[in-house]
Amino acid sequence: MTGGPVVRLAPAKLNLTLAVLGRRPDGYHALHSVMVPVGLADRLSVAPAIGPADTLHVAGADCGPTADNLVLRAIAAARDRVRAELGPAAPAGPLAARLEKRIPVAAGLAGGSSDAAAAIDAALEAWGAAIPPAGREAVAVTVGSDVAFFGVGGWALVEGRGERVERIRSVRGPAPWVLLVTPAVPVPTPAVFAAWAAGARGAGYGAAAAASRHLADELRAGMSARALVVRAGILAHANDLMPAAQHVVPGLVAFRRGLIRALGTAVGQSGSGPTAWVIYPSREDADAAAAAVRDALADGRIVAPGGASPAVHVAPLVLDGPGTLAAGHGGSDT
Numbered sequence: 001m002t003g004g005p006v007v008r009l010a011p012a013k014l015n016l017t018l019a020v021l022g023r024r025p026d027g028y029h030a031l032h033s034v035m036v037p038v039g040l041a042d043r044l045s046v047a048p049a050i051g052p053a054d055t056l057h058v059a060g061a062d063c064g065p066t067a068d069n070l071v072l073r074a075i076a077a078a079r080d081r082v083r084a085e086l087g088p089a090a091p092a093g094p095l096a097a098r099l100e101k102r103i104p105v106a107a108g109l110a111g112g113s114s115d116a117a118a119a120i121d122a123a124l125e126a127w128g129a130a131i132p133p134a135g136r137e138a139v140a141v142t143v144g145s146d147v148a149f150f151g152v153g154g155w156a157l158v159e160g161r162g163e164r165v166e167r168i169r170s171v172r173g174p175a176p177w178v179l180l181v182t183p184a185v186p187v188p189t190p191a192v193f194a195a196w197a198a199g200a201r202g203a204g205y206g207a208a209a210a211a212s213r214h215l216a217d218e219l220r221a222g223m224s225a226r227a228l229v230v231r232a233g234i235l236a237h238a239n240d241l242m243p244a245a246q247h248v249v250p251g252l253v254a255f256r257r258g259l260i261r262a263l264g265t266a267v268g269q270s271g272s273g274p275t276a277w278v279i280y281p282s283r284e285d286a287d288a289a290a291a292a293v294r295d296a297l298a299d300g301r302i303v304a305p306g307g308a309s310p311a312v313h314v315a316p317l318v319l320d321g322p323g324t325l326a327a328g329h330g331g332s333d334t
């Protein structure tokens with residue numbers, strides 16, 4: 001053990017595209033998705049525990065039940081791997097984790113998976129345990145399908161059930177900002193995939209896969225931030241799980257319609273939802289849109305499912321290069 005706390009920021013992710021290619025024999029679904037980190041982040045710190053077991057303290061809005069938290073599962077999986085690779089006597093003692101939540105849970109933003117990826121990294125550092133990248137990837141996949149994405153630390157094309165992650169260059173130029181509106185209704189990912197498998201698909205099924213492949217090609221070739229902003233209206237439709245999420249939570253249909261009317265633009269969905277997104281060229285534009293959404297929620301032009309008002313955040317897309325995540329940490333609550 002190195003002794004001091006190890007701190008990691010765990011960013012949210014946004015699916016710019018999400019194509020579901022089919023159901024696999026193992027029950028998971030084959031995906032083609034361009035995923036990008038967003039400067040709205042949880043903060044995880046890990047230190048040696050006083051007692052004999054790993055502990056987790058969760059603070060901040062929207063804390064879920066801690067017993068099943070992916071942070072504890074990630075630490076346990078990392079420990080198993082360290083002992084398998086380095087021997088049973090390898091240092092992998094109990095850890096005390098503290099998690100400050102800012103990312104809404106069960107929202108399509110992969111907050112729990114990002115926390116888990118941060119926990120794997122922080123635990124290995126706290127133990128001073130060096131295991132090869134393949135070992136880390138194996139740990140990530142055992143904890144959850146979205147965890148591997150966060151291991152690569154940037155924009156990526158994600159395939160398979162989520163474990164095949166190809167790092168691709170981010171766009172160049174000033175970081176676009178994203179408006180995120182998350183209704184206060186958790187949407188369980190398994191229910192959304194089950195609805196897709198049962199036939200909840202849009203009339204234009206197949207278009208998301210084409211848009212996703214096209215975007216991946218453009219990013220590989222080098223794409224400007226401006227070009228991405230122009231493309232955002234098309235990408236907003238490139239999520240095969242949108243009809244399935246609306247099947248699970250019918251109130252999302254009116255919610256999305258209200259957002260589209262209030263903002264006068266296409267509105268995307270991240271992952272299995274319910275978070276809705278719109279990309280803007282600057283923070284000022286995203287802030288103005290957030291204010292418009294707040295007004296429309298207040299006077300009933302936007303009606304959201306859930307027992308409370310939706311969470312409204314603005315945050316930058318995290319581009320390649322140093323500092324963006326730190327600068328954008330937390331985005332802003334509006």
Ligand code: C5P
Pocket residue numbers: 027028029030031143144145146160161162189190191193
């Ligand atoms: O891998 P993870 O535990 O995060 O996935 C949660 C659930 O989402 C799975 O149990 C499965 O029902 C569904 N899923 C899927 N196909 C994927 C990823 C997740 O069907 N590629």
